[in-house]
Amino acid sequence: MMHAYLTLLIALWAVLGHASSHNIRTLMDNVVVLRVPEVMGSKVNVPLTCGDAYESQPVFWKKNGMMLESPLEGNQVTVEVEEMNGGNYTCHLGPSGEYLNHTMILVQLDPDNRTVILEEKSPSEGYIHCSAPNYKGSFHCTWTREMSRSHAVVLLVKAQRYMEMIPCELDADGSGVHCQDANCPYKEEQHRIFLTVYIHSHARLEGYTKSFFLREIVRPAKLPNLHVSDGTVFSWDYPTSWEKPCTFFGLHFEVKVVHSEDSCNNERPIMHNTTDKTMYDVTVRKKKYVFCVRAQDKYTSGPWSHWSQCTVNKGSVMC
Secondary structure, eight states, X not given: OHXXXXXXXXXXXXXXXXXXXXXXXXXXXXXEEEEESOSTTOEEEEEEEOOGGGTTSOEEEEETXXXXXXXXXXXXXXXXXXXXXXXXXXXXXXTTOOEEEEEEEEEEESSOOOOOSBOOOBTTTBTOEEEBSSSSSEEEEEOOBOGGGXXXXXXXXXXXXXXEEEOEEEOTTSSEEEEEOOOOTTSOOOSOEEEEEEEEETTEEEEEEEEEOHHHHBOOOOOOOOEEETTTEEEOOOOTTSOSOTTTSOEEEEEEEEOTTSXXXXXXXXXXXXXXXXXXXXXXXXXXXXXXXXXXXXXXXXXXXOOEEEEEETTEEEO
Protein backbone atom coordinates (compact mmCIF):
# COMPACT_ATOMS: atom_id res chain seq x y z
CA MET A 1 0.00 0.00 0.00
CA MET A 2 2.76 2.41 0.98
CA HIS A 3 4.63 1.51 -2.22
CA ALA A 4 1.54 2.34 -4.35
CA TYR A 5 1.09 5.64 -2.47
CA LEU A 6 4.73 6.64 -3.07
CA THR A 7 4.43 5.68 -6.74
CA LEU A 8 1.35 7.94 -7.06
CA LEU A 9 3.17 10.84 -5.40
CA ILE A 10 6.17 10.44 -7.69
CA ALA A 11 3.92 10.31 -10.77
CA LEU A 12 1.99 13.40 -9.61
CA TRP A 13 5.24 15.27 -8.93
CA ALA A 14 6.50 14.36 -12.43
CA VAL A 15 3.29 15.63 -14.06
CA LEU A 16 3.31 18.90 -12.10
CA GLY A 17 7.00 19.40 -12.77
CA HIS A 18 6.48 18.77 -16.48
CA ALA A 19 3.58 21.26 -16.63
CA SER A 20 5.54 23.87 -14.70
CA SER A 21 8.51 23.58 -17.06
CA HIS A 22 6.19 24.27 -19.98
CA ASN A 23 4.89 27.43 -18.26
CA ILE A 24 8.36 28.94 -17.98
CA ARG A 25 10.60 29.44 -21.00
CA THR A 26 13.63 31.53 -21.88
CA LEU A 27 12.85 33.89 -24.75
CA MET A 28 16.36 35.35 -24.99
CA ASP A 29 19.32 36.05 -22.73
CA ASN A 30 18.15 37.37 -19.34
CA VAL A 31 14.45 37.22 -20.33
CA VAL A 32 12.10 34.59 -18.87
CA VAL A 33 8.48 34.29 -20.03
CA LEU A 34 5.63 32.81 -17.99
CA ARG A 35 2.83 31.46 -20.16
CA VAL A 36 -0.43 31.37 -18.22
CA PRO A 37 -3.96 30.50 -19.45
CA GLU A 38 -5.56 33.17 -17.27
CA VAL A 39 -4.04 36.20 -15.59
CA MET A 40 -6.56 36.40 -12.75
CA GLY A 41 -5.42 34.23 -9.86
CA SER A 42 -2.29 32.88 -11.52
CA LYS A 43 0.76 32.23 -9.32
CA VAL A 44 4.03 30.84 -10.66
CA ASN A 45 7.25 30.11 -8.76
CA VAL A 46 10.25 31.16 -10.81
CA PRO A 47 13.82 30.07 -9.97
CA LEU A 48 16.48 32.75 -10.46
CA THR A 49 20.25 32.39 -10.58
CA CYS A 50 22.67 35.28 -10.36
CA GLY A 51 25.51 33.25 -11.90
CA ASP A 52 27.97 30.46 -11.15
CA ALA A 53 30.74 32.98 -10.49
CA TYR A 54 28.85 34.38 -7.50
CA GLU A 55 28.10 31.10 -5.71
CA SER A 56 30.08 32.04 -2.61
CA GLN A 57 29.33 35.78 -2.72
CA PRO A 58 26.83 37.72 -0.51
CA VAL A 59 24.20 38.17 -3.23
CA PHE A 60 21.14 40.39 -2.67
CA TRP A 61 18.20 40.83 -5.05
CA LYS A 62 16.15 43.86 -6.10
CA LYS A 63 13.00 44.15 -8.19
CA ASN A 64 12.74 47.06 -10.62
CA GLY A 65 15.59 48.77 -8.76
CA MET A 66 13.96 48.51 -5.30
CA MET A 67 14.78 46.21 -2.38
CA LEU A 68 12.05 43.64 -1.77
CA GLU A 69 9.89 43.89 1.37
CA SER A 70 11.21 40.51 2.45
CA PRO A 71 14.96 40.63 1.69
CA LEU A 72 15.97 38.05 -0.90
CA GLU A 73 19.49 36.69 -0.51
CA GLY A 74 21.57 34.02 -2.20
CA ASN A 75 22.92 33.15 -5.60
CA GLN A 76 19.95 30.87 -6.34
CA VAL A 77 16.50 32.00 -5.21
CA THR A 78 12.83 31.45 -6.06
CA VAL A 79 10.30 34.26 -6.51
CA GLU A 80 6.53 33.99 -6.75
CA VAL A 81 4.99 35.90 -9.64
CA GLU A 82 1.32 36.61 -9.08
CA GLU A 83 -0.80 37.54 -12.11
CA MET A 84 1.01 40.29 -14.10
CA ASN A 85 3.35 41.16 -11.26
CA GLY A 86 6.56 40.32 -13.10
CA GLY A 87 9.46 42.71 -13.48
CA ASN A 88 13.23 43.09 -13.71
CA TYR A 89 15.08 41.23 -10.95
CA THR A 90 18.68 42.35 -10.43
CA CYS A 91 21.29 40.75 -8.21
CA HIS A 92 23.92 42.80 -6.39
CA LEU A 93 27.05 42.26 -4.33
CA GLY A 94 25.63 43.10 -0.89
CA PRO A 95 22.46 45.10 -0.04
CA SER A 96 23.71 48.26 -1.76
CA GLY A 97 26.59 46.78 -3.72
CA GLU A 98 27.47 46.68 -7.38
CA TYR A 99 25.18 45.23 -10.03
CA LEU A 100 26.05 41.66 -11.02
CA ASN A 101 23.30 40.30 -13.27
CA HIS A 102 19.57 40.47 -14.01
CA THR A 103 16.56 38.47 -15.17
CA MET A 104 13.46 40.10 -16.65
CA ILE A 105 10.28 38.13 -15.93
CA LEU A 106 7.41 38.75 -18.36
CA VAL A 107 3.92 37.22 -18.46
CA GLN A 108 2.21 36.05 -21.66
CA LEU A 109 -1.28 34.66 -22.08
CA ASP A 110 -1.46 31.15 -23.49
CA PRO A 111 -2.97 31.04 -26.04
CA ASP A 112 -1.85 34.57 -26.94
CA ASN A 113 -5.14 35.68 -28.52
CA ARG A 114 -6.26 38.52 -26.22
CA THR A 115 -4.18 41.40 -27.48
CA VAL A 116 -4.17 44.86 -25.91
CA ILE A 117 -0.84 46.42 -26.98
CA LEU A 118 -1.16 46.91 -30.77
CA GLU A 119 -4.04 48.27 -32.83
CA GLU A 120 -5.55 45.99 -35.44
CA LYS A 121 -5.11 47.67 -38.82
CA SER A 122 -7.97 45.69 -40.39
CA PRO A 123 -9.48 42.21 -40.04
CA SER A 124 -7.76 41.11 -43.26
CA GLU A 125 -4.39 42.74 -42.58
CA GLY A 126 -4.13 42.08 -38.85
CA TYR A 127 -1.82 44.06 -36.59
CA ILE A 128 1.26 44.37 -38.83
CA HIS A 129 1.49 46.00 -42.27
CA CYS A 130 4.36 44.99 -44.57
CA SER A 131 5.41 46.49 -47.87
CA ALA A 132 8.29 46.17 -50.37
CA PRO A 133 9.18 48.56 -53.23
CA ASN A 134 10.45 45.76 -55.53
CA TYR A 135 11.70 42.15 -55.56
CA LYS A 136 15.26 42.81 -54.34
CA GLY A 137 14.38 41.39 -50.90
CA SER A 138 14.13 44.57 -48.82
CA PHE A 139 10.83 45.04 -46.96
CA HIS A 140 9.45 47.26 -44.22
CA CYS A 141 6.82 46.30 -41.64
CA THR A 142 5.01 48.71 -39.31
CA TRP A 143 2.60 48.54 -36.37
CA THR A 144 0.72 51.00 -34.17
CA ARG A 145 0.52 50.89 -30.38
CA GLU A 146 -2.78 51.46 -28.63
CA MET A 147 -2.95 54.94 -27.09
CA SER A 148 -3.00 53.50 -23.59
CA ARG A 149 0.10 51.38 -24.40
CA SER A 150 2.22 54.02 -26.13
CA HIS A 151 5.08 53.22 -23.74
CA ALA A 152 5.26 49.57 -24.88
CA VAL A 153 8.76 48.41 -25.87
CA VAL A 154 9.74 46.02 -28.67
CA LEU A 155 11.81 43.27 -27.10
CA LEU A 156 12.63 41.04 -30.05
CA VAL A 157 11.94 40.79 -33.79
CA LYS A 158 12.51 37.55 -35.69
CA ALA A 159 12.11 37.10 -39.46
CA GLN A 160 12.60 33.74 -41.14
CA ARG A 161 12.01 32.07 -44.49
CA TYR A 162 11.98 28.28 -44.16
CA MET A 163 15.23 27.52 -42.26
CA GLU A 164 17.02 30.81 -42.98
CA MET A 165 16.97 33.80 -40.65
CA ILE A 166 16.47 37.22 -42.27
CA PRO A 167 18.42 40.15 -40.76
CA CYS A 168 16.26 43.05 -39.57
CA GLU A 169 16.84 46.47 -38.02
CA LEU A 170 14.29 48.10 -35.74
CA ASP A 171 13.13 51.64 -36.59
CA ALA A 172 14.32 54.35 -34.22
CA ASP A 173 10.81 54.92 -32.81
CA GLY A 174 10.14 51.19 -32.32
CA SER A 175 7.09 51.27 -34.62
CA GLY A 176 8.53 49.33 -37.51
CA VAL A 177 11.38 47.21 -38.82
CA HIS A 178 13.47 47.06 -42.01
CA CYS A 179 14.51 43.59 -43.19
CA GLN A 180 16.67 42.37 -46.06
CA ASP A 181 16.03 38.95 -47.56
CA ALA A 182 18.99 37.64 -49.56
CA ASN A 183 16.89 35.86 -52.19
CA CYS A 184 17.51 36.66 -55.85
CA PRO A 185 14.64 38.70 -57.39
CA TYR A 186 14.41 36.18 -60.27
CA LYS A 187 14.00 33.22 -57.92
CA GLU A 188 10.56 31.66 -57.58
CA GLU A 189 9.31 31.96 -53.99
CA GLN A 190 8.56 28.55 -52.54
CA HIS A 191 8.31 29.43 -48.86
CA ARG A 192 6.60 32.23 -46.98
CA ILE A 193 8.37 34.74 -44.77
CA PHE A 194 7.35 34.60 -41.10
CA LEU A 195 7.83 37.75 -39.03
CA THR A 196 7.31 37.69 -35.25
CA VAL A 197 7.36 40.79 -33.06
CA TYR A 198 7.58 40.45 -29.27
CA ILE A 199 6.52 43.64 -27.47
CA HIS A 200 5.93 44.24 -23.77
CA SER A 201 3.96 46.76 -21.76
CA HIS A 202 5.34 46.70 -18.22
CA ALA A 203 5.42 42.93 -17.46
CA ARG A 204 2.83 41.93 -20.08
CA LEU A 205 4.31 40.32 -23.19
CA GLU A 206 2.52 39.82 -26.49
CA GLY A 207 3.77 38.15 -29.66
CA TYR A 208 2.46 39.15 -33.09
CA THR A 209 3.11 37.09 -36.22
CA LYS A 210 2.75 37.98 -39.89
CA SER A 211 3.40 35.60 -42.80
CA PHE A 212 3.63 36.51 -46.49
CA PHE A 213 5.33 36.03 -49.82
CA LEU A 214 7.20 39.06 -51.15
CA ARG A 215 4.96 38.98 -54.23
CA GLU A 216 1.98 39.66 -51.93
CA ILE A 217 3.45 42.85 -50.44
CA VAL A 218 5.40 44.42 -53.32
CA ARG A 219 3.89 47.88 -53.89
CA PRO A 220 5.38 50.03 -56.66
CA ALA A 221 6.37 53.56 -55.69
CA LYS A 222 4.34 56.53 -56.94
CA LEU A 223 4.79 57.01 -60.66
CA PRO A 224 7.32 59.77 -61.37
CA ASN A 225 7.53 62.40 -64.11
CA LEU A 226 3.79 62.61 -64.70
CA HIS A 227 3.19 65.36 -67.26
CA VAL A 228 0.92 66.32 -70.15
CA SER A 229 1.66 67.06 -73.80
CA ASP A 230 -0.55 68.15 -76.69
CA GLY A 231 -3.12 69.26 -74.11
CA THR A 232 -4.63 65.84 -73.35
CA VAL A 233 -1.89 63.18 -73.57
CA PHE A 234 -0.63 62.28 -70.10
CA SER A 235 2.57 60.26 -69.70
CA TRP A 236 4.71 58.97 -66.85
CA ASP A 237 7.73 56.78 -66.08
CA TYR A 238 8.31 53.52 -64.24
CA PRO A 239 9.46 54.15 -60.62
CA THR A 240 13.25 54.30 -60.35
CA SER A 241 13.02 51.76 -57.49
CA TRP A 242 11.23 49.21 -59.68
CA GLU A 243 13.18 46.15 -60.76
CA LYS A 244 14.42 45.91 -64.35
CA PRO A 245 14.08 44.70 -67.07
CA CYS A 246 10.52 45.96 -67.32
CA THR A 247 9.63 43.15 -69.74
CA PHE A 248 10.18 40.69 -66.87
CA PHE A 249 8.90 42.90 -64.04
CA GLY A 250 6.03 44.47 -65.95
CA LEU A 251 3.52 46.95 -64.56
CA HIS A 252 0.05 47.87 -65.69
CA PHE A 253 -1.71 51.09 -64.84
CA GLU A 254 -5.12 52.21 -63.66
CA VAL A 255 -6.15 55.60 -64.99
CA LYS A 256 -9.05 57.75 -63.87
CA VAL A 257 -10.57 61.12 -64.57
CA VAL A 258 -12.54 62.52 -61.64
CA HIS A 259 -14.33 65.79 -60.96
CA SER A 260 -12.04 68.63 -59.88
CA GLU A 261 -13.40 68.58 -56.33
CA ASP A 262 -13.07 64.79 -55.93
CA SER A 263 -10.16 62.60 -54.82
CA CYS A 264 -8.61 59.85 -56.92
CA ASN A 265 -10.30 57.28 -54.68
CA ASN A 266 -13.75 58.42 -55.83
CA GLU A 267 -15.77 55.39 -56.95
CA ARG A 268 -17.86 57.31 -59.51
CA PRO A 269 -15.25 58.71 -61.90
CA ILE A 270 -15.89 60.47 -65.18
CA MET A 271 -13.60 57.96 -66.92
CA HIS A 272 -11.92 54.77 -65.74
CA ASN A 273 -9.59 52.43 -67.62
CA THR A 274 -6.43 50.28 -67.45
CA THR A 275 -3.43 50.24 -69.77
CA ASP A 276 0.00 48.64 -70.16
CA LYS A 277 1.40 51.78 -71.76
CA THR A 278 3.02 54.68 -69.91
CA MET A 279 0.75 57.22 -71.59
CA TYR A 280 -2.95 57.90 -71.95
CA ASP A 281 -4.95 60.27 -74.14
CA VAL A 282 -7.87 61.82 -72.23
CA THR A 283 -10.85 62.47 -74.49
CA VAL A 284 -13.40 63.88 -72.02
CA ARG A 285 -15.00 67.22 -72.87
CA LYS A 286 -14.77 68.72 -69.39
CA LYS A 287 -12.38 71.66 -68.97
CA LYS A 288 -11.81 71.08 -65.24
CA TYR A 289 -10.90 67.66 -63.89
CA VAL A 290 -8.24 65.59 -62.11
CA PHE A 291 -6.26 62.93 -63.96
CA CYS A 292 -5.13 60.01 -61.75
CA VAL A 293 -2.83 57.10 -62.41
CA ARG A 294 -1.34 54.30 -60.31
CA ALA A 295 0.60 51.08 -60.93
CA GLN A 296 0.42 47.39 -60.05
CA ASP A 297 2.59 44.37 -60.83
CA LYS A 298 0.71 42.96 -63.81
CA TYR A 299 1.76 39.36 -63.07
CA THR A 300 0.99 39.05 -59.35
CA SER A 301 -1.93 41.47 -58.81
CA GLY A 302 -0.31 42.72 -55.59
CA PRO A 303 -0.93 46.08 -53.92
CA TRP A 304 -1.46 49.19 -56.06
CA SER A 305 0.89 52.14 -55.76
CA HIS A 306 -0.34 55.42 -54.36
CA TRP A 307 -2.00 57.72 -56.88
CA SER A 308 -0.10 60.27 -58.95
CA GLN A 309 -2.29 63.06 -60.26
CA CYS A 310 -2.58 66.20 -62.37
CA THR A 311 -5.19 68.91 -61.88
CA VAL A 312 -6.55 70.40 -65.10
CA ASN A 313 -8.19 73.82 -64.93
CA LYS A 314 -9.13 74.94 -68.42
CA GLY A 315 -5.83 75.79 -70.07
CA SER A 316 -3.54 75.18 -67.09
CA VAL A 317 -2.28 71.82 -65.78
CA MET A 318 -0.58 71.25 -62.42
CA CYS A 319 1.05 67.87 -61.76
